[in-house]
Amino acid sequence: MQQAAEKTLAASDTGVPIVSLSEVGVVYPNGTVALSPLSLDIADDCVTVLLGPSGAGKSSLLRSLNLLVRPSSGTVRVRGEDIAQSAGTVRAHRRETAMVFQHHQLIGRQTALQNVLTGRLGKHSFWRTVFPFSEPERRLALACLQRVDLFEKALTRCDNLSGGQQQRVGIARALAQEPRMILADEPVASLDPASSERVLTLLRSICKEDRIPVVISLHQLEYAREFADRIVGLSAGKVVFDAAPAKLDHNALAAIYGG
Numbered sequence: 001m002q003q004a005a006e007k008t009l010a011a012s013d014t015g016v017p018i019v020s021l022s023e024v025g026v027v028y029p030n031g032t033v034a035l036s037p038l039s040l041d042i043a044d045d046c047v048t049v050l051l052g053p054s055g056a057g058k059s060s061l062l063r064s065l066n067l068l069v070r071p072s073s074g075t076v077r078v079r080g081e082d083i084a085q086s087a088g089t090v091r092a093h094r095r096e097t098a099m100v101f102q103h104h105q106l107i108g109r110q111t112a113l114q115n116v117l118t119g120r121l122g123k124h125s126f127w128r129t130v131f132p133f134s135e136p137e138r139r140l141a142l143a144c145l146q147r148v149d150l151f152e153k154a155l156t157r158c159d160n161l162s163g164g165q166q167q168r169v170g171i172a173r174a175l176a177q178e179p180r181m182i183l184a185d186e187p188v189a190s191l192d193p194a195s196s197e198r199v200l201t202l203l204r205s206i207c208k209e210d211r212i213p214v215v216i217s218l219h220q221l222e223y224a225r226e227f228a229d230r231i232v233g234l235s236a237g238k239v240v241f242d243a244a245p246a247k248l249d250h251n252a253l254a255a256i257y258g259g
């Protein structure tokens, strides 16, 4: 079992990781070193959880994976190709990378369905977005809502949904993007335990069923142990742990959180 989990750490079936960071460092314009140069491969079919204290660099690492944060050094390769070479490949990579946020970033006065359809906007040219969504796109959006078990709420305004339901709409919006990777930055930080379990179960099943990598930053150790195939522990911008959850022992926790 553990062998199987560790096998997924290395590479996807094709032998080429979806995203590969090579000596990637992030220094913000004010001089803050958020990530010291690190190398990391993200493979298909693997739920990777980023752990670390506040300020350790989890969000910076997550956002380097789709270049929302531009690394100050190193190379980001997508399926073997250095994507920073052209704005077009960066845009294409962002289009196929969906993000799920702590505060879901939905438009409260719009329905769940309208919010999910915004996941399709990146697929169209500016002029195309002026026109209504096509019938197949509406059907796809409804199927995404069905997948997160919110089909009945399709026409409900998002500000009338619970926090857990809103986060599931956020996941449906990510699915509508037909992503090849999902990045989730503290997706359960504002949720109660039952809703958190449900959201993380969903993200894990999407990873396994669709065979796309899911990278999640979390503060809750118990969820990391339950839902991750691989845990990457960060401390002060450095990777201090990178292994299957079973290996997250006392020493590993001390390396990540100090003490």
Ligand SMILES: Nc1ncnc2c1ncn2[C@@H]1O[C@H](COP(=O)(O)OP(=O)(O)OP(=O)(O)O)[C@@H](O)[C@H]1O
Binding pocket: 028, 029, 030, 032, 033, 034, 052, 053, 054, 055, 056, 057, 058, 059, 060, 061
């Ligand atoms: N836009 C920014 N400009 C300058 N410094 C930043 C910026 N964003 C983050 N930082 C700094 O970079 C370091 C890493 O921040 P990051 O947000 O990646 O940490 P984190 O592990 O996600 O923390 P948290 O658990 O609080 O979300 C911190 O010292 C933070 O203050």
Ligand SMILES: [Mg+2]
Binding pocket: 058, 059, 060, 185, 217
């Ligand atoms: Mg963060």
